[in-house]
Amino acid sequence: MPALERLVDPHANEQARALLADLRPALAGEARFDLWTRTLYSTDASLYQVMPLGVVLPRTAEDVHATLALARSHRVPIIARGNGSSLEGQTTGTGLILDFSRYMNQVIKVEQEARTVRVQPGIVLDSLNRHLRPLGLMYGPDPASSNRATLGGMIGNNSTGAHSILYGMTHDHIRSMRVLLANGSETTMGDLTPKQLAQKAALPSHEGEVYRLTQRLAQAHRAEIAARYPQHWRAVSGYALDRMVEPETWNLASLLVGSEGTLALTLDATLGLVPRPTRTALGIIHFRSLDEAMEATPRILEVEPSAIELIDDVMIGLTRAAPEFARMLTFIDGDPGCVLIVEFYGESDSELTSKLQRLDALMTRIGLGYATVRARSAEEIGNVWGVRKAGLGLLMSTSSEWKPIPFIEDGSVPPQKLPEFVRAVQAILAAHGVKGAFYAHASAGCLHIRPMLNLKLAEDVAKMRSITDAWGDVIVRLRGSFSGEHGDGRARTEWNEKLFGPTLYQAFCEIKDGWDPDGLLNPGNIVRGQRMTENLRYGADYHADELPYTLLSFEKTGGFTQAVEMCSGIGACRKTGAGVMCPSYMATREEEHSTRGRANALRGALSGVIPREALLSPRMYEVLDLCLECKACSAECPSQVDMAKIKYEFLHHYYQKHGLPLRNRLFGHIRLLSRLGSATAPLSNALARSAPTRALVAWLGITPERALPPFAPQSFAQWFAAHEPHPNAGRQGHVVLFPDTFTLYNYPTIGIAATRVAEAAGYTVLVPEGLRCCGRPMISKGMLADAAKNLAHNVQQLLPYVNMNLPIIGMEPSCLLTFRDEAPDLLRTEEAQRVASLCYLFDEWLVQRQVSGELGLLAWKEAPRRLLLHGHCHHKASGIQSAVEALNLPPNYETTLIEAGCCGMAGSFGFEEEHYALSQVIGEDRLFPTLRAHPEADVAVTGVSCRQQIEHFTGRQPRHLVEWLAAAVI
Numbered sequence: 001m002p003a004l005e006r007l008v009d010p011h012a013n014e015q016a017r018a019l020l021a022d023l024r025p026a027l028a029g030e031a032r033f034d035l036w037t038r039t040l041y042s043t044d045a046s047l048y049q050v051m052p053l054g055v056v057l058p059r060t061a062e063d064v065h066a067t068l069a070l071a072r073s074h075r076v077p078i079i080a081r082g083n084g085s086s087l088e089g090q091t092t093g094t095g096l097i098l099d100f101s102r103y104m105n106q107v108i109k110v111e112q113e114a115r116t117v118r119v120q121p122g123i124v125l126d127s128l129n130r131h132l133r134p135l136g137l138m139y140g141p142d143p144a145s146s147n148r149a150t151l152g153g154m155i156g157n158n159s160t161g162a163h164s165i166l167y168g169m170t171h172d173h174i175r176s177m178r179v180l181l182a183n184g185s186e187t188t189m190g191d192l193t194p195k196q197l198a199q200k201a202a203l204p205s206h207e208g209e210v211y212r213l214t215q216r217l218a219q220a221h222r223a224e225i226a227a228r229y230p231q232h233w234r235a236v237s238g239y240a241l242d243r244m245v246e247p248e249t250w251n252l253a254s255l256l257v258g259s260e261g262t263l264a265l266t267l268d269a270t271l272g273l274v275p276r277p278t279r280t281a282l283g284i285i286h287f288r289s290l291d292e293a294m295e296a297t298p299r300i301l302e303v304e305p306s307a308i309e310l311i312d313d314v315m316i317g318l319t320r321a322a323p324e325f326a327r328m329l330t331f332i333d334g335d336p337g338c339v340l341i342v343e344f345y346g347e348s349d350s351e352l353t354s355k356l357q358r359l360d361a362l363m364t365r366i367g368l369g370y371a372t373v374r375a376r377s378a379e380e381i382g383n384v385w386g387v388r389k390a391g392l393g394l395l396m397s398t399s400s401e402w403k404p405i406p407f408i409e410d411g412s413v414p415p416q417k418l419p420e421f422v423r424a425v426q427a428i429l430a431a432h433g434v435k436g437a438f439y440a441h442a443s444a445g446c447l448h449i450r451p452m453l454n455l456k457l458a459e460d461v462a463k464m465r466s467i468t469d470a471w472g473d474v475i476v477r478l479r480g481s482f483s484g485e486h487g488d489g490r491a492r493t494e495w496n497e498k499l500f501g502p503t504l505y506q507a508f509c510e511i512k513d514g515w516d517p518d519g520l521l522n523p524g525n526i527v528r529g530q531r532m533t534e535n536l537r538y539g540a541d542y543h544a545d546e547l548p549y550t551l552l553s554f555e556k557t558g559g560f561t562q563a564v565e566m567c568s569g570i571g572a573c574r575k576t577g578a579g580v581m582c583p584s585y586m587a588t589r590e591e592e593h594s595t596r597g598r599a600n601a602l603r604g605a606l607s608g609v610i611p612r613e614a615l616l617s618p619r620m621y622e623v624l625d626l627c628l629e630c631k632a633c634s635a636e637c638p639s640q641v642d643m644a645k646i647k648y649e650f651l652h653h654y655y656q657k658h659g660l661p662l663r664n665r666l667f668g669h670i671r672l673l674s675r676l677g678s679a680t681a682p683l684s685n686a687l688a689r690s691a692p693t694r695a696l697v698a699w700l701g702i703t704p705e706r707a708l709p710p711f712a713p714q715s716f717a718q719w720f721a722a723h724e725p726h727p728n729a730g731r732q733g734h735v736v737l738f739p740d741t742f743t744l745y746n747y748p749t750i751g752i753a754a755t756r757v758a759e760a761a762g763y764t765v766l767v768p769e770g771l772r773c774c775g776r777p778m779i780s781k782g783m784l785a786d787a788a789k790n791l792a793h794n795v796q797q798l799l800p801y802v803n804m805n806l807p808i809i810g811m812e813p814s815c816l817l818t819f820r821d822e823a824p825d826l827l828r829t830e831e832a833q834r835v836a837s838l839c840y841l842f843d844e845w846l847v848q849r850q851v852s853g854e855l856g857l858l859a860w861k862e863a864p865r866r867l868l869l870h871g872h873c874h875h876k877a878s879g880i881q882s883a884v885e886a887l888n889l890p891p892n893y894e895t896t897l898i899e900a901g902c903c904g905m906a907g908s909f910g911f912e913e914e915h916y917a918l919s920q921v922i923g924e925d926r927l928f929p930t931l932r933a934h935p936e937a938d939v940a941v942t943g944v945s946c947r948q949q950i951e952h953f954t955g956r957q958p959r960h961l962v963e964w965l966a967a968a969v970i
Contacts (some may be wrong), residue, residue, distance in 0.1 A: 015053070018074065019054065020054060022070050022074070023054075023067065026066040026067075026070065028058075028063055029059035029102075029103055030056070030102075031056050032057075033054035036604075038054065038055065039609055040600050041055050041081070041084070041092075041097045042609070044081075044084040044085065044091045044092055044569055045569045045571055046088050046090075046491065046569070047538075048489075048535045048536060049092065049535060049536070049609075050094055052093060052094060052095060054097070055096070055097045055099060056096055057102040060104070061104075061180075061186075061268075065180060065186070069184050076095045077096070078095055078265070079095055079261065080100065080261035081098060081153075082099075082100055082101050082121065082149070082150030082152050082153035083101050083149065084591075085570060085571045086153065086157070086487070087409070087491075088406075088488060088489025089490030089535075090156065090522065092490070093523070095520070100121045100150065100152050101122040101574075102589055104121060105120055105122035105124070106119070106120050108268060115272060115273040116270055116271065117132065117137075118270045119151050119271065120267075120268050121150060121267070121268065122150050122152060123150060124151075125142070125147075125150070125151065126575070130577060136276050137274065139274070140166070140172075140173060141160040141164065141167055142167075143485065144389040144390075144391065145571070147575035147576075148571045148572065148575050151269065152266050155170055155174065156260050156487070157236065157258065157485065158170045158257045158487070161441075161485070162309050162441060163306055163343075165301075165444055166306045166307070167274060169233075169234070169236070175191070175271060175272055176188055176189060176251075176270045177264075177270075178267045178269070179256065179265060179266055180264060181206055181264050182206070182264065182516040182520065182521055183206040185205065186267070187207050192250045194250075213510070214514075215244070217507050217510060228499075228500050228504055229242045229504075230481040230499075232414045232481060234441075234444045234485070235481030236258045236481065236487055237481045238488070238500055239259060239511050240259075241255075241507065243255065260522060260526055261522040262523070262525050264515065277306075277345040278346070278348075279347065279348065279349065280346070280381060281374065281375065281376050282342065282374065282380075282381055283344075283360075284331045284332075284339050284372065284375065286332075286334065286369060287368070287370070288370060290312060290337060290338050290422060290426075291423065292337075292368055293338050293340050293368075293442070294419040295368060296366065297340065298418070300342055300359070300443075303355065303359050305343055306343045308342050308343075309440060309441060309442060310439050311339050311387065311388060311391065311439050312338040312437055312438045312439055313336065314395070314404070315395060315439050318398065325386065325638070328387050333371045336370075338438070340369075342359060344356065352376070390572075391448070391638075396566075396568035396570070397566070397639045400558075401456060401562075402453060403568075404436070404437045404452055405452070405455065405464065407467075407532065408425075408471045410482070410484050410486040410492075411449070411475050412446035412481050413481075414445055414480070415443065415445040417480070421447075421478055421480070422438070428467055435452045436450055436452060437452075441485075445484075446484030456538050456540065461539060464532070464533065465531075465532060468495065468532060472499065476499060482495055490524070490529060490534075491532050492532070493525055494530065494532055495532075496526065496529075512526065544607040544608075551652055551788065551826060552648060552784065552822070554649075561606050563642065566599075566640060567595065567637075570596075573585060573594040573633060573637060574591075574594050576589075577926070579636050580876055581632035581636040582633060583902035583904065583925075586901060592623055598623055616653055616657050618658075624647050626918065629644040630874070630906060645825070648780070649784070651782025652782045655782045662700065663702070667777055667907075667908040668777050669773075669778075670777050671741040674742075675745055677745065678715050680711075681710075681713040688708040689707070702913060703911060703913045709742070709948065710746060711745060712746060715745055716748035717744060720765075728761065728762045729759040729762070731857060732762030734766055734806055735765055735806065735809055736767075736798070736801045736808045737754060737758070737766065737808075737809055738771070738816060741773055743811055749960075750963060753965065753966035753967075754809070754962045756969060757858075760859075761846075761858045762857040766806070771793075772793050774790070774816075775787030775790040775791050776814050778790070779818065780907055787822070791819075791822070791826055791827055794819075795835050796831070798819075802834050805838070807839075809841070809842050810841060813841060813942055813943050814874050814943060817878055820839050820878070824836050841875065841942075842961070843882045844879075846965075860970065861970055862892055864892040865894070865964070866894045867894065867940045867964060868896055868898050868939050869898060869940045870939065870940070871941075872943030873943075883942055889965070896937075900925070900930055903922070903927055904920060904921070904922030905945035905946060905949035920953055923949055923950075924953075928950075931954050938959070938964070939956050939958035939959070940960070941960060941961070942960065942961050
């Protein structure tokens with residue numbers, strides 16, 4: 001276990017040191033009180049930042065017992081937390097953060113016949129549903145953050161999602177909860193008969209008191225509850241006393257749902273499940289205006305959809321600007337003011353067709369909407385929901401200081417009142433001179449409204465409060481709720497008295513005081529909260545430094561610091577089991593090793609939360625070290641945080657201060673070593689395997705577990721100079737092939753295959769002479785100045801071909817894409833932009849030729865082949881679909897893209913001694929098990945790193961995409 005000095009700040013107060021000293025021997029889990037961990041946990045997905053005293057990661061229920069007992073003895077508040085995706089600040093606080101997501105994240109038991117599941121609070125919803133999929137079951141409520149939302153957090157917020165009109169809210173599915181009450185006693189709260197309720201209420205214990213108190217308050221305020229509670233089922237503001245007035249069966253778990261961890265701590269919960277829908281279909285209705293869509297919503301409910309979701313023109317525009325999500329925007333016709341996504345469930349295709357026809361007939365009859373696009377296939381439906389679920393992050397992806405801010409984003413009103421509500425809110429925003437974005441759950445009357453504000457300006461902070469006050473008046477008048485799913489937290493607690501009135505607000509205070517007499521369970525939420533403008537992450541007094549200079553251009557984001565601040569904290573980088581982002585988090589499950597964690601650490605140092613001198617410290621290096629520079633965040637993060645680029649710039653400045661290690665120099669100049677190795681092969685290969693060489697590389701920090709890359713006795717350039725072109729070459733034109741280092745000196749068969757395919761297709765292949773390394777190895781090791789020199793040279797060498805408008809194609813994604821991604825930012829010249837515009841991966845170029853009808857000369861063999869394709873991370877970030885399409889060009893090739901993340905190699909990362917074990921863990925997440933499960937299929941890759949990693953850990957012999965294509969060419 002780390003030393004106490006490592007876990008607690010040297011200058012921490014005595015209370016913290018004493019508490020940590022007591023916690024350490026009492027826990028099977030971990031307690032961390034250092035400034036870095038506290039900074040990472042001081043924010044969530046909300047506007048707020050509050051420094052906690054420390055963080056506990058419990059492994060067991062006994063750990064939770066021990067933590068609460070010690071917190072009580074030290075008079076320290078406890079804030080329960082999952083993945084920190086709260087939008088209202090409920091998971092921030094000055095006390096102990098209790099992070100259930102790290103260890104207490106398991107399915108305990110599934111009862112298939114009863115359709116129930118018992119889970120620990122830290123399990124993520126998507127993980128739970130993957131577990132339930134083979135049984136044909138799922139958990140019904142589905143927040144857009146399902147890939148990182150924990151069940152504990154969903155219980156705390158009473159979460160729901162797009163299908164709430166079908167499945168209701170979390171409280172509709174809670175069966176029982178095993179909880180720890182504020183006095184440290186454990187109990188299970190579930191359905192009670194009248195006799196059982198009487199027995200509970202008669203207990204002389206704290207548990208008996210909370211039963212008596214809740215009964216008394218619910219009955220004493222029946223009339224006020226009827227008069228003041230929202231007249232709408234989609235409501236989570238305040239405490240759920242309304243569910244305690246005349247329940248069919250008494251279940252205090254229903255009160256705990258939505259209580260935001262202020263009344264008890266959840267140890268585990270039993271939840272009801274629903275059947276997984278057999279088939280789904282979507283109708284995406286296009287409207288000229290938001291008003292028109294709101295008028296249509298109540299009418300669309302007549303055809304009984306399973307969901308109606310809104311996306312407005314602001315989100316559509318931001319989606320078009322985000323490459324990964326722009327590719328999904330296949331369902332937009334023209335330039336709508338907004339669209340409504342109308343979903344139907346059905347048991348057969350004919351049933352779904354009938355429902356879509358009813359929708360079309362309705363829209364024709366009421367004369368609203370100008371077009372309806374249908375989505376029936378899994379890919380089409382996935383595109384629609386992918387954009388919708390990314391909505392929050394996409395809205396935050398704007399690089400402007402004016403961002404769509406969440407503070408009135410969760411109000412709900414009866415759906416028939418939506419037109420009046422939207423018009424009123426639009427008028428409020430107009431009166432304040434503010435634009436806003438509207439999206440989300442139209443079917444349930446719960447619109448996420450995001451005014452565009454710059455909270456670094458005092459006048460906009462004042463506008464936030466003024467807008468909320470006026471918006472609240474509208475909600476109260478329409479008998480809606482300030483929150484339809486996100487809860488109260490720091491943003492809305494102070495407004496609860498306005499919504500419910502002083503009598504019920506006082507009742508809420510009595511509930512809090514009765515359940516939690518010491519006020520230690522997440523204080524300041526639901527009652528007695530701060531003003532919404534306090535403890536802002538960005539406020540009028542916020543200031544962050546900027547680097548004195550950058551070698552990479554950060555003009556698009558407004559600077560290096562604003563590139564860091566692009567992280568809105570939504571936590572999409574904490575997802576698991578899907579996508580690539582973030583491989584180091586998936587392997588470690590550590591906040592520090594997520595994109596959000598890195599961004600928060602950097603922002604902490606830039607803004608002085610962490611001492612500013614720590615920005616280029618070895619500790620900050622540790623935070624960034626496990627970033628594999630895979631670029632997945634630049635594509636998959638809806639806020640478009642580009643942590644790889646941020647790390648490149650950081651490493652440059654870090655090594656300017658601390659000196660560049662010899663290992664970095666060797667990896668950065670890999671082209672020179674490879675050229676020498678190829679020129680002296682096969683002797684160099686024997687030497688690489690020798691004991692002295694193995695000892696030398698181990699001394700350099702290169703793992704002896706791996707074989708070094710082979711050197712080719714004949715380089716690709718030598719083969720190319722001597723080869724006889726295909727008879728078809730030149731009949732269609734010319735193409736320039738960029739020979740990367742690995743193709744030249746290690747795996748020339750890749751270049752040979754690319755040449756043969758291109759020539760057989762009718763193109764003369766040109767290989768420029770005098771090129772240098774693309775610079776990628778230098779960039780990844782912080783050698784930006786050296787990389788810029790190489791790129792400047794290469795751009796000049798390639799310009800003559802660009803002037804002839806010839807495409808430049810490459811086989812190694814990390815190398816070719818350096819010209820598209822980093823060269824324009826490093827060189828900042830028009831010439832670099834022009835070269836970038838004509839650079840294509842081989843598969844991109846080939847598919848473009850196919851679409852243009854220019855591959856008529858290619859003749860394919862008829863031999864069948866089944867391929868599993870694993871894409872290089874940079875390839876995936878730029879768009880991998882062209883690789884699948886290219887591999888399916890041979891008529892009897894059947895190619896399946898492996899739904900796996902990073903292989904774990906990441907260039908030199910997997911060769912480094914300190915990263916070797918982690919690189920294996922990353923590959924074992926999904927990639928290696930998939931390959932082992934399909935020994936009958938051949939394996940295709942698009943990058944050399946992936947090839948080396950798969951060979952090393954699975955024994956399979958993958959080949960590059962172009963090699964498999966060449967094998968099929970006649």
